[in-house]
Amino acid sequence: MYEERPAQLDGAVLWTRTAGPAAESPRPVLPDGCMDLIWADGHLLVAGPDTRAYVPTETAARYAGIRFAPGDAPAFLGVPAHELRDRRVALGELWGGARARRLGERITEAPDPAAALDALVRRRAAAVPAPDPLLRAVAARLAAGRTVAETAEAVGLGARQLHRRSLTAFGYGPKTLARVLRLQRALALVLCDTPYAEAALRAGYADQGHLARETRALAGTTLGAYTRGAAVSAKSDTPEPSGSSTTA
The missing domain is CATH 1.10.10.60 (Homeodomain-like)
Known part of the structure; x- marks a missing residue:
């Protein structure tokens, strides 16, 4: 089951996905000019901008994500977008493992992981330069x-x-x-x-x-x-x- 709703962060979208039956193949994710911060069963990762379809290979049962408007994620992450092009990387590679684990645990404990992601992003956005x-x-x-x-x-x-x-x-x-x-x-x-x-x-x-x-x-x-x-x-x-x- 996949669902979307507007995020409180301007221009962003919150989404959730629950894994379907084991025999059900995940649909490819098509390029859209966006980047996502994803919570996957307690782990945080970043989906960089795609130039081709991406076929999910993750095995988590539950996902929550926030999809940034095109061009907005680099200011939040502190990394130029081209360094993440066609990549999925653990947030710990960008922010350090200990910090990423703490954030992942906090989101896991929240009753609504997607809303917790939204709150995390809004706090971070208030402390970094605004998107150009x-x-x-x-x-x-x-x-x-x-x-x-x-x-x-x-x-x-x-x-x-x-x-x-x-x-x-x-x-x-x-x-x-x-x-x-x-x-x-x-x-x-x-x-x-x-x-x-x-x-x-x-x-x-x-x-x-x-x-x-x-x-x-x-x-x-x-x-x-x-x-x-x-x-x-x-x-x-x-x-x-x-x-x-x-x-x-």
């Missing part, structure tokens, strides 16, 4: 489908400076971030039953073939397989009706 508003504007413009050139001009940064600052904030350059966010726009449309060709054009692709190639490159799957997997996942995550029983 210029980079938030970059992410917002690229998410809206603006080109990298238009975005650089709008925020007043040269191409090299935008690339360098994007590596620190997002983990990769603005062209890669634009590709990732464009795919997210297209897949959101596809999941709303928009025909593939229409979704491709509305998201900014040249045609359906262009979208299909980018889906394979970034998500490691086909459009058909993605939509079928999403439908199966949605069905398995639907709670039993009130009063029903799963026992014979």
Whole structure:
């Protein structure tokens, strides 16, 4: 079962996941321009920005996480995003083992680990520099489908400076971030039953073939397989009706 809800931290999302049956394969996590702080059965880890689909291999039974808005996590973690690109690392590698263990234990003891993560992040956010508003504007413009050139001009940064600052904030350059966010726009449309060709054009692709190639490159799957997997996942995550029983 996977669930999301808004975090109190601006722009962030809280999520929880309970492992399903042993035979049920976890769905790949697609690139989204974000980074997550994750509690997994008492252990804290960081999911860096992805450039390709990530297939979960962790064996924890319960997870809680907070997904930062694109570009916000490095200030919280104190580490440039590009150092964590396509990686999952224990928080102890960044903050020290003893500190990470104490924080993990505190969250484990909380009645709602996701809310405890949110509180931890808000306390930390109050003590570190705020995310760069210029980079938030970059992410917002690229998410809206603006080109990298238009975005650089709008925020007043040269191409090299935008690339360098994007590596620190997002983990990769603005062209890669634009590709990732464009795919997210297209897949959101596809999941709303928009025909593939229409979704491709509305998201900014040249045609359906262009979208299909980018889906394979970034998500490691086909459009058909993605939509079928999403439908199966949605069905398995639907709670039993009130009063029903799963026992014979």
